[in-house]
Amino acid sequence: MDKEKFHIPMPDERTIQNQINQIVAAGVKRNKSFPAYLKSMYHQVGIRHLFSDRSEFVFILFIAINLLSIFLVRSETVLRQVDNLYAFIFLISPVLFIALSVYTYSNKIMNTTYEVEMTCKYNVYQIIAFRMLLFSIISILVNSMTILFIVMSYNDAHFFRAFMISITGLFIFSIVFLYTLMKKHSTVIAAMTIIGWVLGNLLLKFLDNKFYSDILINLPLFVYGIVLIGSISFYIHLLKRLVYFKQTKGAF
Amino acid sequence: MIIIKDVSKQYGSFSVLNNINLEFINGVYGLLAPNGAGKTTLIKMLATLISPSKGEILYCGENILDMDEGYRTLLGYLPQQFGYYKNYSPKQYLLYLAALKGIGKKEAVNIITELLDKVALSDVMNKKMKKFSGGMIQRVGIAQALLNDPKILILDEPTAGLDPKERARFRHLLSELARDRLVIISTHIVSDIESIANEVIMIKNQQILYKDSVEKICASLEGQVYEASIRYEQLDEFRTRYVVLSEKQERGNMRVRFIHKEKPETEWQPVTPHLEDVFLYEYRDEIEVEV
Numbered sequence: 001m002d003k004e005k006f007h008i009p010m011p012d013e014r015t016i017q018n019q020i021n022q023i024v025a026a027g028v029k030r031n032k033s034f035p036a037y038l039k040s041m042y043h044q045v046g047i048r049h050l051f052s053d054r055s056e057f058v059f060i061l062f063i064a065i066n067l068l069s070i071f072l073v074r075s076e077t078v079l080r081q082v083d084n085l086y087a088f089i090f091l092i093s094p095v096l097f098i099a100l101s102v103y104t105y106s107n108k109i110m111n112t113t114y115e116v117e118m119t120c121k122y123n124v125y126q127i128i129a130f131r132m133l134l135f136s137i138i139s140i141l142v143n144s145m146t147i148l149f150i151v152m153s154y155n156d157a158h159f160f161r162a163f164m165i166s167i168t169g170l171f172i173f174s175i176v177f178l179y180t181l182m183k184k185h186s187t188v189i190a191a192m193t194i195i196g197w198v199l200g201n202l203l204l205k206f207l208d209n210k211f212y213s214d215i216l217i218n219l220p221l222f223v224y225g226i227v228l229i230g231s232i233s234f235y236i237h238l239l240k241r242l243v244y245f246k247q248t249k250g251a252f
Numbered sequence: 253m254i255i256i257k258d259v260s261k262q263y264g265s266f267s268v269l270n271n272i273n274l275e276f277i278n279g280v281y282g283l284l285a286p287n288g289a290g291k292t293t294l295i296k297m298l299a300t301l302i303s304p305s306k307g308e309i310l311y312c313g314e315n316i317l318d319m320d321e322g323y324r325t326l327l328g329y330l331p332q333q334f335g336y337y338k339n340y341s342p343k344q345y346l347l348y349l350a351a352l353k354g355i356g357k358k359e360a361v362n363i364i365t366e367l368l369d370k371v372a373l374s375d376v377m378n379k380k381m382k383k384f385s386g387g388m389i390q391r392v393g394i395a396q397a398l399l400n401d402p403k404i405l406i407l408d409e410p411t412a413g414l415d416p417k418e419r420a421r422f423r424h425l426l427s428e429l430a431r432d433r434l435v436i437i438s439t440h441i442v443s444d445i446e447s448i449a450n451e452v453i454m455i456k457n458q459q460i461l462y463k464d465s466v467e468k469i470c471a472s473l474e475g476q477v478y479e480a481s482i483r484y485e486q487l488d489e490f491r492t493r494y495v496v497l498s499e500k501q502e503r504g505n506m507r508v509r510f511i512h513k514e515k516p517e518t519e520w521q522p523v524t525p526h527l528e529d530v531f532l533y534e535y536r537d538e539i540e541v542e543v
Contacts, residue, residue: 049351112335116396119299119329120352121321127352244320 034240041130045122056126063099067186080213083213085157086165089147090216092172093166095138097132098194100178104131123159129242132178136235139170164224168234171231178238180246253318253405253434254298259307261293270291270458272307274426280430282445283438284527284537285455292332293437294455295408298436299329311404325354328402332409332438334393338382342373345381346399351401360399367395374417386413394422398429405435411444416521423448437475442528452527466527473525473533476513476517480520481505497532 032040034193041050108114108124132164143166151159180193204212256274260267268290277500296302298310300316300323309316316323329483336345344362346422368377371391390413397405399457411419426435427448437445445452452469454461462469477497482490490496494510501507509523511533516522 044354044356045351045358049348112333113337114334114335115299115301115330115333116349116393117322117329117352118301119327120401121325121354122352123321123324128366 026179034236034243037126037243038130038133041122041126045127050127050134059099059103063096083155083209083217085150086162087201087205087212087214090142090165090169091164091198091205093143093169094139094177094197096142097135098172098176098177100135101132101140102194103191104128104135105190107183124247126243129239132242133239134172136170136174140167143167143170161217161221161224164221164228168218168224168231170230171228171235174235174237175231178235178242182238182242253312253435254305256294256298257310259295259304259309260298261302262305267458269455272460273279274453274460274463276434276436278430278432278434279427279450280426280435280437280445280448282452283436284442284445284452284531286440289305290453290458291440292408293408293456295436298404299331299406300390301325324528325400325422326403328400328405330381330397330407330410332412334389336381336392337391339399341376341378341379341380342395343377345392346396348400351394353399353536355438364395370398371395372421373403375444387415387418391413391418393448394425395439403433405429405433408438409440410437411439411441419444442526444528453532454534461534462530469542470525470527473511473530474524476511477509477523477525477529478511478512478516478520478525480517481507482507492501495533495536497529 006136075239107127108117114124117127145164146162147166151157151162176189176197177193180189183189254274256272256453259269259272261269273296283294285291293302298316303317311319311323311326317360328363333542340348346364346367347357347360350364351357356365364377367373368374373388373391373393376384376388376482378542381392384392385415390410394407396409397407411422423444426437430448430450437449446466449466451463452466453463454469460470481502482505484504484506487499487508490508490510494512496508496509496510498509509529512520513531
């Protein structure tokens with residue numbers, strides 16, 4: 001008996017590629033973009049629930065007031081020299097962010113509500129990422145206001161340089177902080193990062209004062225700009241990883 | 253619906269579960285084992301709180317870890333220790349969790365009213381939870397697990413702290429819910445699941461010992477469970493010779509329920525095995541250690 005031979009035409013390379021793309025597009029779920037994620041969290045969860053803890057607001061206010069007073073008191077006494085002032089701004093710029101982030105992190109991770117919240121659509125890490133982003137913005141605003149007050153009483157200080165030093169300090173610290181938290185989930189590690197930041201800056205200031213002062217006073221602003229853009233993009237990249245973090249896989 | 257495929261979980265060199273294979277469809281599944289047998293580990297893996305060291309868990313063919321929020325949207329989970337904010341009322345807390353689950357406020361308010369009514373907390377829905385009893389908190393926990401009308405409901409020791417009336421109400425609620433969803437309950441209390449579970453899963457030595465209906469599991473001891481009245485002085489010797497399941501005083505004597513696999517004595521009365529008998533028999537070593 002003659003067997004009928006079926007001929008299956010081999011598709012060309014372009015058709016194959018198109019079909020692969022179609023299959024992949026249909027089968028692979030794409031992660032939402034970071035801004036889209038933040039937007040949907042903002043709309044679906046809402047600011048009221050993203051900052052559900054009323055004590056957090058009291059805490060923010062308390063830290064902000066304290067920070068402002070430290071700045072103002074210090075500027076009156078010790079920080080007569082402008083390089084001292086810039087070094088102090090660089091050192092202290094992430095303090096508000098530290099206070100808020102450490103509080104929110106330990107509050108969410110250590111709370112007994114962790115397990116329930118981790119199994120919700122928007123889990124604990126996504127909430128933390130959202131909050132940290134907002135804390136950075138709050139820190140920039142509070143720092144800018146404080147710097148504005150200080151610059152008014154200093155003849156040598158320039159607002160823009162002080163502002164750039166402050167935000168660069170904030171984002172460099174935020175990167176180090178977020179990176180270590182994501183590698184090792186522990187409040188001890190978080191505390192060590194903060195101590196490391198303070199000691200590192202103080203050491204630089206006192207061991208090699210000239211070099212450190214030069215960087216702060218003479219480094220061209222565009223270099224600050226480049227460092228700042230790099231830091232912000234890396235910071236956003238880390239926050240994105242926090243959003244898509246799968247606790248269960250144990251790594252980012 | 254859910255397939256657990258060759259799943260093992262180790263913490264360093266300590267093995268909690270070893271090569272577990274299970275399949276779940278709609279209905280109530282009771283995960284029954286003594287404390288420390290690995291129930292919570294299995295439950296946490298199903299809730300994506302921890303990941304298997306080996307193997308995978310699939311929902312409709314897709315790995316639940318890869319499904320990410322897609323899986324969490326289908327999930328209702330009550331952990332063994334249900335955490336809450338003390339200064340919140342049940343309504344506030346459920347509104348907060350509803351927001352995290354992506355439920356709109358208007359819809360959430362209706363669902364919450366209905367759920368709090370189901371768990372008999374309507375009259376305290378605006379009271380702060382710091383004044384609540386353990387049973388009331390547990391009922392808030394049950395309500396939050398149902399907020400998103402989950403397709404998969406996982407409850408770890410859900411009846412802890414509930415009184416007998418609340419337990420009965422809870423069993424009734426679960427039977428109703430299980431008609432069109434998968435309900436997995438982990439417990440070491442046999443009566444919680446004996447009457448409602450379509451299948452009971454028992455874990456022993458890090459592996460699945462049984463996954464079957466209550467009737468079939470009980471049939472494993474068919475013709476081996478007896479009751480007899482003995483004198484109080486005979487009790488110690490009796491205990492050394494047979495596996496005693498329960499004992500109670502009865503008109504000056506002791507009424508013992510026990511297991512014997514060989515030829516019985518004439519005065520012994522054969523009885524129908526219950527799930528509790530299988531539980532006590534299979535876990536007799538662990539239970540003795542606990543005592």
